[in-house]
Amino acid sequence: MPSEVLDPQAILDATEDVLRRHGPDKATVLDVARVLGVSHGSIYRHFRSKTALREAVIRRWLQASQPEVEAVLHGHSVNGSERLRSWLTTLFRAKWRQVSEDPELFATLQVLSASDSRIGLEFVGQMLHQIEELVAAGVADGSLRPVEPGPTAQAILDASTRFVHPALAAGWSAPGIDEDLQRLLDLLLTALAPVKTSKENDD
Amino acid sequence: MPSEVLDPQAILDATEDVLRRHGPDKATVLDVARVLGVSHGSIYRHFRSKTALREAVIRRWLQASQPEVEAVLHGHSVNGSERLRSWLTTLFRAKWRQVSEDPELFATLQVLSASDSRIGLEFVGQMLHQIEELVAAGVADGSLRPVEPGPTAQAILDASTRFVHPALAAGWSAPGIDEDLQRLLDLLLTALAPVKTSKENDD
Structure with missing residues (x-):
């Protein structure tokens, strides 16, 4: 050629x-x-x-799993809170699948991340942006309490580190990891739930 | 000799x-x-x-920082919820200090953790046990809502991964990491806060 x-x-x-x-x-x-x-x-x-x-x-x-993840991001049939849970679950399962189905490409990502490559930062930036969009949607539709989307997205991503950081991929095949993820998401979504007014409590 | x-x-x-x-x-x-x-x-x-x-x-x-951490664990002047925040903050700052003051010993910990050594598991077990103790104390004194201490401790430790996992130590000198930690702890403690009754809301 x-x-x-x-x-x-x-x-x-x-x-x-x-x-x-x-x-x-x-x-x-x-x-x-x-x-x-x-x-x-x-x-x-x-x-x-x-x-x-x-x-x-x-x-x-990495972008190959984006259509699946973006379908959740833009799927407006459920509220922002449920979409946030579904998006995080879909993203992490896609990553867990990538490491088991394509270990050598995943190892390449790890090598790049451990060097000065910007690819890790790019991907973190993309995730943060999408989480921020979901938090803003949840605040707008009342399924999340009125928090600042930017700092909240950072805290959600920080809290998810075990399930998403390439350096920790060896732990993604641990038994019970999906239950651990759902328990963490329960905690995060409880923290972000709208505060009930006394009137609603009285109902 | x-x-x-x-x-x-x-x-x-x-x-x-x-x-x-x-x-x-x-x-x-x-x-x-x-x-x-x-x-x-x-x-x-x-x-x-x-x-x-x-x-x-x-x-x-690793045990050298335990007296400082255990003083918080057993310091009964504040409630369980505040002790949990203080304990996590003290522990993580102690680890951040260890990596900057003693990089070669920290590198040894990283080498051991990446091999089959049980030392990582031992230390995780010890942290889980202490977080569980703090959650149980918070539930008992009413500063946390009635959650199961074991699974909740696991979720708290998972959520803290960025700040405590030896493989991620390179990120502990990031600017703003202490603010990121406090924001995460705000979120976790909000999720675990006792639910106000409608009567309290009416006050």
Whole structure:
């Protein structure tokens, strides 16, 4: 394949395959070039470094679960509070599935996160933004008490660290983790529940 | 020093020094033996392996902050809810201090935690037990609503993962971490606050 028509998506596909086969410790840009039948210089014309290439692969791979997660984010059939629980549950189960179904790509994410890569920060930013949107929706529809969405989203994400931080993925197959998550969500949603007025209590 | 009178505490002291000087990747049992002027066989008569020796050092080092933490646990001048907040704050600040003041011993804890060592589990068990005691105290004195102390302690520890898991220590120097912790504790204690009766609301 001449480098002029080398498609960035084809490079990402090949890199994903190479990472799955060799793992992040052994996979090289030269392996990717060999799969595509091009020089490794051709790859570097599209991605300025091995890290940039891996970031692009992992960014695309992480986004693969986004449609499922965004369907919950924008599913307006339930109120904001229930959507928040459902969104967190869906997101975390998607991550748990990714680590068990695609351990080598997950290991690549871990390697990037442990280095100076911005990919962890990008993904945290995206999660925070979506949690903030859900909290604001819950406040607006009265299913959550009137809290500030930004700081509350940060506290919810902090509280969820065990279930979402890539460095802790080894613990995601622990028995009872789903019950542990639901118990934590019970606690968080109790804290955010609207305060009943004395009139409602009297009903 | 002849091995018959070799004091286990002296071995722990020497190992701690060697770990501080060389770090967990380079420190050896032979280094410890050299410091004490004994053969490494003499060390193995007291500790069956390098891991057992390091576990003993790290266990003692972790316990060094226990008096401060236990003073809060048993300080009955405030109610259970306030004691729970104070205990978690004291414990986490002690850990943050340990990682900045003693990075090589903290790195040893991280190496042990990432291997099959039980030391992480031991410490988690101890924290869970103490949180459970505080929740039970809060329920008993009416400063917390009537929850089951065991599962609630698990949820509180899960929610605190960002602030206490050794694998996440690199994030403990983040600006604003103390505010993030207090915001999380606000949320948890709101969830556990006693439910006001309509009569109280009418007051």
